[in-house]
Amino acid sequence: MTDRPVRTRIAPSPTGMMHIGTARVALFNWLYARHTGGQFLLRIEDTDRERSTEAAVQVIFDGMRWLGLEPDEPPVFQFARADRHRAAVEEMLARGSAYRDYMTPEELEAERETARAEGRVIRSPWRDAAPNDAPDRPFVVRLKAPLEGETIVDDKVKGAIRFENRTLDDLILLRTDGSPTYNLAVVVDDHEMGITHVIRGDDHLNNAARQTLIYQGLGWEVPAWAHLPMINGPDGKKLSKRHGSQAVSEFDDMGYLPEAMRNYLAKLGWGHGDDEIFSDAQAIAWFDIVDVVSAPARLDWDKLNHLNNHYIRLAEPKRLADLVAKILKSRDVKLHPGDEALIERTIPFVRDGAKTTLELADAVLFALKTRPLELPEKTRGQLAEAELSERFARLRAALANVADWGVPALEEALRRFAEAEGVGLGKFGPQLRAVLSGGSPAPDLAGAMTALGRDESLGRIDDALSKGS
Ligand code: GLU
Numbered sequence: 001m002t003d004r005p006v007r008t009r010i011a012p013s014p015t016g017m018m019h020i021g022t023a024r025v026a027l028f029n030w031l032y033a034r035h036t037g038g039q040f041l042l043r044i045e046d047t048d049r050e051r052s053t054e055a056a057v058q059v060i061f062d063g064m065r066w067l068g069l070e071p072d073e074p075p076v077f078q079f080a081r082a083d084r085h086r087a088a089v090e091e092m093l094a095r096g097s098a099y100r101d102y103m104t105p106e107e108l109e110a111e112r113e114t115a116r117a118e119g120r121v122i123r124s125p126w127r128d129a130a131p132n133d134a135p136d137r138p139f140v141v142r143l144k145a146p147l148e149g150e151t152i153v154d155d156k157v158k159g160a161i162r163f164e165n166r167t168l169d170d171l172i173l174l175r176t177d178g179s180p181t182y183n184l185a186v187v188v189d190d191h192e193m194g195i196t197h198v199i200r201g202d203d204h205l206n207n208a209a210r211q212t213l214i215y216q217g218l219g220w221e222v223p224a225w226a227h228l229p230m231i232n233g234p235d236g237k238k239l240s241k242r243h244g245s246q247a248v249s250e251f252d253d254m255g256y257l258p259e260a261m262r263n264y265l266a267k268l269g270w271g272h273g274d275d276e277i278f279s280d281a282q283a284i285a286w287f288d289i290v291d292v293v294s295a296p297a298r299l300d301w302d303k304l305n306h307l308n309n310h311y312i313r314l315a316e317p318k319r320l321a322d323l324v325a326k327i328l329k330s331r332d333v334k335l336h337p338g339d340e341a342l343i344e345r346t347i348p349f350v351r352d353g354a355k356t357t358l359e360l361a362d363a364v365l366f367a368l369k370t371r372p373l374e375l376p377e378k379t380r381g382q383l384a385e386a387e388l389s390e391r392f393a394r395l396r397a398a399l400a401n402v403a404d405w406g407v408p409a410l411e412e413a414l415r416r417f418a419e420a421e422g423v424g425l426g427k428f429g430p431q432l433r434a435v436l437s438g439g440s441p442a443p444d445l446a447g448a449m450t451a452l453g454r455d456e457s458l459g460r461i462d463d464a465l466s467k468g469s
Contacts, residue, residue, distance in 0.1 A: 309355050349448065
């Protein structure tokens with residue numbers, strides 16, 4: 001390899017969803033490009049006209065944007081480059097590394113049977129025919145691959161994989177209708193995009209041997225190969241819908257943060273010692289393709305949840321509040337003016353236990369309730385008793401005296417109040433919590449009151465007192 005500046009790419013086919021296997025391939029390509037100061041590109045392999053859709057192209061763009069893995073150049077669309085693919089084949093014909101094959105379908109079938117009986121791959125008689133023997137009938141163009149020796153795919157993850165050339169048939173490059181085939185298009189595009197490292201799933205390992213022969217037929221430099229192991233489900237079996245073969249966008253819908261996904265996906269097949277949690281900057285500094293392990297990786301939801309919780313605890317409350325507001329709107333929760341600020345204030349008190357932003361949305365609901373709150377029956381009954389309602393009236397007065405409304409002052413006020421009353425917090429804390437939250441899950445008392453603010457907290461207590469009396 002010469003030391004050309006590193007250029008990597010992903011080349012998804014827009015034929016459906018973008019699942020996490022593609023996301024991981026994208027991440028590894030992005031990390032490697034960033035690690036080496038190179039560039040990361042995107043090619044849409046839309047040559048399958050029946051199955052490629054614009055919606056699926058959009059899914060790829062959205063998925064990449066959400067993951068924060070945007071390419072450094074505008075995307076390349078493969079179908080639009082068919083003329084370039086054909087031009088490369090002309091060059092191969094001129095170089096003698098490809099030939100026109102005029103076998104009829106019947107002849108091909110007969111050759112296929114003979115080849116099978118003789119335990120070899122098919123060989124066209126046109127391989128060595130003189131050019132002016134050409135009949136006037138449809139033809140395909142085939143690669144004139146070497147008959148002997150071996151083709152070595154020197155893979156950065158798998159090591160050197162050897163293919164005996166006699167087992168590789170002369171690959172079709174152009175079909176009878178002149179349309180380019182998959183392996184040809186990949187090679188021409190990768191070459192012209194200046195791709196130095198092809199990092200992709202190991203289901204393409206066999207293609208790498210074929211593609212190597214095309215590079216050689218064109219006299220082009222073969223890129224470095226790195227074929228990543230599969231991602232299996234938690235049970236070690238092939239990913240299934242139930243076990244995470246979800247679309248990337250579904251992880252967004254399930255309440256995962258993109259930075260958690262990046263950290264998590266990076267750990268699927270690569271790692272840095274025992275480090276579980278690392279920033280993008282650390283991953284970029286540490287990542288090297290040769291450290292990817294060749295064994296299949298396993299999806300582990302517990303680990304993903306753990307990481308997501310970590311990043312939820314680190315994220316800016318404003319950003320989380322926007323996400324939570326979006327989730328609540330999608331659940332038809334009506335938000336009033338000021339609610340987004342309230343959500344933002346509440347988040348620091350509830351996020352420690354949240355594994356996803358969906359859980360975070362559940363956890364802020366107590367704060368969004370509008371007065372008067374519906375109280376649990378048990379609390380209503382307790383407040384109807386004189387002892388507790390009188391204590392609540394004194395508690396309200398004590399709280400109203402708190403000058404610097406915030407966790408430290410409120411904790412102090414609650415502690416002093418319990419002392420003054422000569423009772424433990426257990427004698428009024430659970431009821432206060434129910435009064436503040438209407439029985440929904442809520443953080444501890446000082447946190448809940450800080451999130452709600454002074455007026456709303458005292459107001460909720462007032463409502464409870466007037467109901468209880
Ligand atoms: N289009 C291929 C796929 O979606 C990727 C080809 C490649 O990376 O070379 O699997």
